[in-house]
Amino acid sequence: MAKIIDGRAISAQIKEEVKQEAKALAARGIKACLAVVQVGDHPASSVYVRNKHRACAACGIKSLEFHLPESCGQEDLLRQIRDLNAREDVDGILVQLPLPRQIDADAVIEAIDPAKDVDGFLPENLGRLLIGQDGFLPCTPAGILELLKRSHIPLEGKECLVLGRSNIVGKPVALLMLREHATVTIAHSRTANLPELMRRADILIAAIGRADFVKGADLKEGAVVIDVGINRMEDGSLHGDVDYEDAFDRVSAITPVPGGVGPMTIAMLMKNCLRAARARRS
Numbered sequence: 145m146a147k148i149i150d151g152r153a154i155s156a157q158i159k160e161e162v163k164q165e166a167k168a169l170a171a172r173g174i175k176a177c178l179a180v181v182q183v184g185d186h187p188a189s190s191v192y193v194r195n196k197h198r199a200c201a202a203c204g205i206k207s208l209e210f211h212l213p214e215s216c217g218q219e220d221l222l223r224q225i226r227d228l229n230a231r232e233d234v235d236g237i238l239v240q241l242p243l244p245r246q247i248d249a250d251a252v253i254e255a256i257d258p259a260k261d262v263d264g265f266l267p268e269n270l271g272r273l274l275i276g277q278d279g280f281l282p283c284t285p286a287g288i289l290e291l292l293k294r295s296h297i298p299l300e301g302k303e304c305l306v307l308g309r310s311n312i313v314g315k316p317v318a319l320l321m322l323r324e325h326a327t328v329t330i331a332h333s334r335t336a337n338l339p340e341l342m343r344r345a346d347i348l349i350a351a352i353g354r355a356d357f358v359k360g361a362d363l364k365e366g367a368v369v370i371d372v373g374i375n376r377m378e379d380g381s382l383h384g385d386v387d388y389e390d391a392f393d394r395v396s397a398i399t400p401v402p403g404g405v406g407p408m409t410i411a412m413l414m415k416n417c418l419r420a421a422r423a424r425r426s
């Protein structure tokens with residue numbers, strides 16, 4: 145019987161811990177503050193932004209909302225970021241992705257002060273991860289590691305396969321697994337021997353954005369499956385990158401979608417906000 149790795153329960157635990165730490169910081173006169181910048185009205189982004197404000201409120205972190213129109217120009221957005229960089233009261237800045245087509249997302253992210261990069265997307269912070277130095281970790285990869293650790297899943301010496309090579313999930317989670325002494329392979333759309341790699345993996349982390357791509361028969365018996373995919377189907381339901389029903393009887397542990405990795409992204413953002421406030425103001 146597979147263990148269901150409950151991201152909602154683990155993220156609630158983390159947010160409770162953050163709340164206690166925020167209380168201790170507030171007792172020293174420091175109220176952590178996150179600025180959330182949204183451009184346009186992408187429906188999923190609006191949900192995630194609202195959930196970030198709610199999580200801040202629940203944890204005792206102040207949050208500020210900056211909502212720019214879909215038609216906003218690159219320079220307007222950069223001006224907004226520079227203003228927030230200069231504000232003493234703002235500890236963390238995040239720009240909700242994706243951004244409209246006319247905006248160069250890399251340039252916008254790189255304009256954020258690295259000390260306020262609570263998304264952990266800046267080259268300074270990703271570079272630190274690469275060379276094993278302390279920095280802000282991107283929230284989804286950090287959330288995956290936390291799920292594995294709090295579920296007592298051993299990583300050292302295990303074969304870990306990461307499906308997907310994005311800068312915000314695939315590559316950083318591969319580095320985190322390597323840091324934990326797993327043997328890591330990154331597979332992508334041009335990987336030739338994917339079936340062989342999947343059948344060998346003790347831990348499979350799927351982040352390719354293709355609904356139900358991985359089937360039970362693809363997996364090693366007893367594998368641990370972490371599903372990062374959030375694919376909305378025509379009937380409105382959400383499916384991961386792994387066919388959950390099909391995989392369930394074959395694996396030893398698996399994250400559901402929804403309720404697995406997704407909630408951890410926001411919990412780890414709260415942790416990063418608090419860390420930014422402590423580092424900037426202590």
Ligand SMILES: Nc1nc2c(c(=O)[nH]1)N[C@@H](CN(C=O)c1ccc(C(=O)N[C@@H](CCC(=O)O)C(=O)O)cc1)CN2
Binds near residue numbers: 241283402403
């Ligand atoms: N600036 C950022 N933009 C984006 C990030 C990010 O980390 N920083 N990640 C994603 C979106 N995201 C947070 O922003 C996010 C995605 C999913 C969830 C989540 O809790 N998902 C639920 C399902 C919610 C639903 O019904 O759609 C789940 O999996 O249980 C939280 C945050 C891209 N942009």
